[in-house]
Amino acid sequence: MYVINAMPEQVEQADLDLLSGVETATVGHWRFFGFMNHSIQPLLPKRRIVGTAVTIAIPGPDSTLLHHITGMLRPGDVLVVDRMGDDRYACWGGGVTIAAKAAGAVAGIVDGPCTDLTEIEDSDFPMWARGISPITTRLYDLGGGINIPVSCGGVVVNPGDAILADESGVLVLPRGEVNEVATKALAIQERGKEREASVKTGLKLGEVSGASDKVKARMAV
Structure with missing residues (x-):
């Protein structure tokens, strides 16, 4: 079964511009929620991105819906991938990276491992994940959901939330709180x-x- 909802309204560019000057660790001085688990680490060093969360949930060995959603992404989107508890199969590799970047997405965040690190580096595409795995997903057509509330790094991410990610970690903010938190x-x-x-x-x-x-x-x- 597939659940595919409409793409979310993107966060106001003025709010994202303000947020782009913020370090996640600064917000961590007073805010205690919205931070993904520290095991979700950047695969490329010294990157900071801001954007609008587009969410997807896909089951263990299957990445059919992930391939599909790359054709829906817009400039400024951050694709947040809920792996539904799986930490064995790498759903994101070189091909998905190239497709996401070509669509204008600014980053990918995966609650599980990735693969093809060299291709991700060569594409200069910022990624946050739980490490690297050589065991990859297949197109098994098992189902999943697009633009539904998902869990990533222990945080609920709603489509349309703002994402701030840097070398210290990943922060999820409701769109209505971005200006206040950034200021x-x-x-x-x-x-x-x-x-x-x-x-x-x-x-x-x-x-x-x-x-x-x-x-x-x-x-x-």
């Missing part, structure tokens, strides 16, 4: 730069952050 994160990053500049001039990190005052107060009790 707060950018302010924190600016203060962080000021703090780093102070430490470089000789101030102690604990003094600048306030940590030393907390320790001294505790010791005085």
